[in-house]
Amino acid sequence: MQTGLRRALLIVMAAAIALAIGLAARLAFFGGSLPGDGLALIGGPFTLQDQNGRPVSDTDFRGKLLLVYFGYTFCPDVCPTELQTISLALDQLGKDAAKVQPLFITVDPARDTPAVLKDYMSNFHPGFLGLTGTPDQVATAAKGYRVYYAKAPVPGGGAADYLMDHSGFVYLMDREGHYLAHFVPNTPPEKIAERIRKAL
Numbered sequence: 001m002q003t004g005l006r007r008a009l010l011i012v013m014a015a016a017i018a019l020a021i022g023l024a025a026r027l028a029f030f031g032g033s034l035p036g037d038g039l040a041l042i043g044g045p046f047t048l049q050d051q052n053g054r055p056v057s058d059t060d061f062r063g064k065l066l067l068v069y070f071g072y073t074f075c076p077d078v079c080p081t082e083l084q085t086i087s088l089a090l091d092q093l094g095k096d097a098a099k100v101q102p103l104f105i106t107v108d109p110a111r112d113t114p115a116v117l118k119d120y121m122s123n124f125h126p127g128f129l130g131l132t133g134t135p136d137q138v139a140t141a142a143k144g145y146r147v148y149y150a151k152a153p154v155p156g157g158g159a160a161d162y163l164m165d166h167s168g169f170v171y172l173m174d175r176e177g178h179y180l181a182h183f184v185p186n187t188p189p190e191k192i193a194e195r196i197r198k199a200l
C-alpha cells in the first residue's frame, strides 16, 4: 500500500516537473512572439484612475492598440528601464504612436497615488497613462493579465521600506482589448516598434 502510494506520488511529481520544464522551454523558445493557448486569455476588465485622478476602464481604450506594463515607481531599475524602452518604441512609430495607448499599472497602490504617478510619468513618453486604484482594483487588473506581484521587505528596513517583486512582460493588446503579443524584459525598442507596426 505504502509503496504503491509513494510510487503514485512520484509519478504525479515527475509529470508536474515534466510539465514545468515543457512550459519553461516553450516560454524560452517562443519568447516575445506568438499566441499560445493560455495567452489568448490575457487581458480583461479593469477600473482604475490615471495620474490626473480621472477614472479609467479598459473599455475607454477600444479602437487603440494597448501597451500594458505593470510595475511600481519605487522600482530601482527594471521598471524605469522598461518604461524607457516603451517610450523609445513609441518614438520610433512617429505619428502612428497616436494609435497606441501605453499604460503603466502600479502594483504598489499604497505608495503610488495619482500625484506620485504624475510626477513619475513625466520622465517617459507623454502619451503614457499611469494607473492606480484600490488594492482590489489593482488585483483585478493584475489577475486579468496573469501578473504576479508581492511585497518584498528590505532587510533592516522600516514598514515603509519595501520592494515589490513583479512579473515584467509588456503586453500588446488589439483594438478590442484582446491579446496580440508580449515582450520579455529587455526586448529592444526596435522589436517592439516592429511588432506594433504589423498590428497597425
Ligand code: NI
Pocket (backbone or CB within 6 Å): 071, 072, 075, 076, 077, 078, 079, 080, 166
Ligand atoms: Ni519593477
